[in-house]
Amino acid sequence: MNFKGVFIAIQKALPLIADNGSIVLNASWTLYGEGDVAGWASVSALHALTWS
Known part of the structure; x- marks a missing residue:
């Protein structure tokens, strides 16, 4: 996953999104190790970005 690409x-x-439309971002913490x-x-x- 690359933040710049998603942004x-x-x-x-x-x-292109209609009024009251939405974008769903799916990011998982479990994909990455320590x-x-x-x-x-x-x-x-x-x-x-999702919370702002």
Whole structure:
């Protein structure tokens, strides 16, 4: 999962979504081990984007 790719895809999709439409982001914490800092950072960024 790459945050930049998801962010760009959302930007491109927004004009195409009808009023009151929604985008569902699915990010799982269980995919990454303790040493996978980049994976944790991407998931954390997606969670932050979802809540903002």
